[in-house]
Amino acid sequence: MKNLLALAVSVFALAIAAPSIGHENHAPKPAPRALDFPALKDGRSAFAVDLHTHSVFSDGHVWPSIRVEEAQRDALDVLAVTEHLEYQPHAADIPHPDRNRSFVVAQEEYRRRIERNGAPDNLVIINGAEITRQLPYGHINATFLTDANALLTPDAEAAIAAANAQKAFVFFNHQAWPAQRPSGVAELTPEQKSLIARKQIHGAEVVNGDTFSEDVFQFSIDNNLTILGTSDIHGLIDWDYNLAQGEQRSITLVLTKDFTADAIKAALFAGDTVAVFRDQLVGLERNVKAVAESTLRLEIGDYQRNSTVLNVTLHNDAPIDALLRNIGGAGLQNQSDVLAIPAHGSINLQVRNVAAPEGFTMELDMLSAWIAPRKNLRLTLFGAPAK
Ligand SMILES: [Zn+2]
Ligand SMILES: [Zn+2]
Incomplete structure (x- = not known):
């Protein structure tokens, strides 16, 4: 009886407490199935x-x-x-x-x-x-x-x-x-x-x-x-x-x-x-580019100690995975040139020999984006240094 009462009290307490816990402490995470693409940079x-x-x-x-x-x-x-x-x-x-x-x-x-x-x-x-x-x-x-x-x-x-x-x-x-x-x-x-x-x-x-x-x-x-x-x-x-x-x-x-x-x-x-x-984008270049450039983001970090090796984070704000190939001049120290970034995720890149502190440009082929049969989107991402 005592146990039953304790159970009833705790269930009652849970019933009262649950809504405030749900609302205040845990922001709902988007479900992996949700096709929630971010807004485009051009306002659309x-x-x-x-x-x-x-x-x-x-x-x-x-x-x-x-x-x-x-x-x-x-x-x-x-x-x-x-x-x-x-x-x-x-x-x-x-x-x-x-x-x-x-x-x-x-x-x-x-x-x-x-x-x-x-x-x-x-x-x-x-x-x-x-x-x-x-x-x-x-x-x-x-x-x-x-x-x-x-x-x-x-x-x-x-x-x-x-x-x-x-x-x-x-x-x-x-x-x-x-x-x-x-x-x-x-x-x-x-x-x-x-x-x-x-x-x-x-x-x-x-x-x-x-x-x-x-x-x-x-x-x-x-x-x-x-x-x-x-x-x-x-x-x-x-x-x-x-x-x-x-x-x-x-x-x-x-x-x-x-x-x-x-x-x-x-x-x-x-x-x-x-x-x-x-996990692939298929369309005309102008449309695929608008989506890709609004979902992929470069963030410049610090140099590795006493070096010109720059830490860069490549973010994918899309609800689908991204597959890219680095085709620019700057080589990567910690990745091959094929870069897989999970949906709503990011990867760290150590870019070799970046002299200019005012920003960093990456040239990429997006292997998961198609602008014609068997033709991938080519894009340039620019990352400004954090202020
Ligand atoms: Zn049919
Ligand atoms: Zn049908």
């Missing part, structure tokens, strides 16, 4: 966006509320719900004549989470649909829709035109998918080229889930299509990605100033994106 933000997801309202395996909760765990800023319009294997059990239903359910669930649990209002949910066709069209996502039902038509071109009539952002999905391209080589068909020429297709998935296509990367550069990465998740993010090992879902960073659906959409049309895939 790098918003984490997934424009391709499924639920039981097409061939996914979860209710849309799970997509919302996952998005929040991954620190996404924007989530699009994009069910197959034409492929509806669960329709007998979950009949839904309104093809906006999955988006509406996700939106309602999100509002409930905010109102009931006091969760922060920091996720924009976008209505979308996957136009699911064989080649010569292939699968095509339409996002920022106002009414997905208008796209339900047998003719693929009519569906794409209906999406464009809603001023949707429309893009090619997984064009190298072996089910449609047994060689794994993606080439634009005449029909696809015609859609691009008519400005009815605006982007392409260079990254889809756990796959990357250098063909799609190249034809996106050549045809001015916005470069995208998406999860195309059907099951659970926790199953498709080894989160415990530091893996993260494939996404697109959208580079823009304002956190509104309109600003995100405008930046998508402008091509201001970087796909994020297995």
